[in-house]
Amino acid sequence: MKNKLIFTLPLLVTPLTSLAAISITDNLSVSGFGSTSITRSDNSVPIFVHREITDDxxxxxxxxxxxxxxxxxxxxxxxxxxxxxxxxxxWSDPELEWAYLSYEYDDLTFKGGRLRIPLFLVSEYYxxxxxYTWARPPQEVYDSILGFTYFDGVSATWRHDLSDEAVLSLTPYYGFERDNKTELGDSKLTFDTEHMAGISAEVSGFNYRVHFGYMNTKYSIKPSTNEEILNIYTLGGEYSLDDWQFMAEVQADSIQTNWYVSGxxxxxxxxxxxxxxxxxHRRKSNSVTAGLRYDLTYSISLNAEWQGVYMSQSDYDAFNTGQYVTPPRIAGEDKDTNIYTLMLNFVF
Structure with a gap:
C-alpha cells in the first residue's frame, strides 16, 4: 500500500515536500528537496535549456x-x-521561485505575489x-517556454466537486510587467514582458488528472522595442491503473508544437x-528515453536513464537547433546524441 501511494502522489496533486515537512511551530513548517546527477552525452554541442549537457x-x-x-x-x-x-x-545566487499570500473562502482561494505559471501537469512541483518518475521532465514540452516558471501577480482558484470522485479546478491568473531573463549558451536574453494572463482548468480523481492551460503574453526582446503577442495552449493527462502510470502532454503556439507520451x-x-x-516548427527533433527509477526510501530515489535525441538530415543542414543550445551544424558535430544519466533525488 505504501508503494502504491508513492506512485499515485502526483495524481493527487499533493506537494511531495509537505509529507516530509519539519514542523517548527504548530503553524509553521519547513521542507526541502533536491536533485543531483552524473551525466554526459556523446556530442560536444550543449543540449537542453539551462542544463547544457556535453560529452564532458x-x-x-x-x-x-x-x-x-x-x-x-x-x-x-x-x-x-x-x-x-x-x-x-x-549556489550563491538562488532564485525566489514563489512567495505569496493566500486567502481561502468557501471554494475559492486567492493568491498574490510570486506564483508558479500553471501551464503543465508538473508545473507546481517542477x-x-x-x-515524478523521470530524471527530467520531457524537454520537448517543459523547455518550450525557455525555462520560465513563475510570474509576479495574482490568481484565483475555484474548486468544485463534480462527483464523489471528481474535482474541477479553475484558475485564472494575471502577471504584471517585469523583465524575464534567460541564458542560451553564450547568449543572454531579456524579455520585457508587459503581462502574462491566462487560465488553467483541471479535472482530477483518485487515479487520473486532465489539465488544460492557456496563457497570453505580450513581450519584446531587449534592446528591441518591437512587441510580440504569443498565445500558448497546453493539454495533458495522466492515468494510473494498478501498477501502470501513463502521461501525455502537448504544447502549441504560433511558432511551435511539442508533445510527449510516457509509460x-x-x-x-x-x-x-x-x-x-x-x-x-521552431525546434525540430524527436527523442526516445528509457530509464529505471529505484526508490531507496520514501524520500530518496535513484534514476538510471538513457536518452536518444534525433534530428532529420534536412533540418540539420538547415541549421535547426532542435534541443541543442546552438545548431550542431555550425560546430560540424553529429545531428544526433545519446545522453546517459545517473540521478539522485530527495525530499525532507
Missing part, C-alpha cells in the same frame, strides 16, 4: 536544491516561500525530482519507464 562528464548540470516555508496565519490566511538553486544558478510500470521499489517526444 558533468556533475552539476542537473543540481537543484530548494527550501520551502509554509505559514498558516489563520484558518483562511496562509503564506508560502520557496527558494531554489536551479540547474542554471550558482523542481521536485522526487515527485511506467512499478515493480515494488523499481519503476522502469519509456518516453517518446517530438518538437516541430
Amino acid at each position: 562528464t558533468c556533475y552539476d548540470c542537473d543540481t537543484t536544491f530548494g527550501l520551502q516555508a509554509d505559514l498558516a496565519m489563520t484558518d483562511e490566511f496562509h503564506a508560502s516561500v520557496q527558494l531554489v538553486k536551479r540547474p542554471q544558478d550558482t 523542481y521536485v525530482g522526487q515527485a 511506467a510500470y512499478r515493480m515494488d521499489k523499481f519503476t522502469p519507464y519509456l518516453v517518446y517526444g517530438e518538437s516541430h
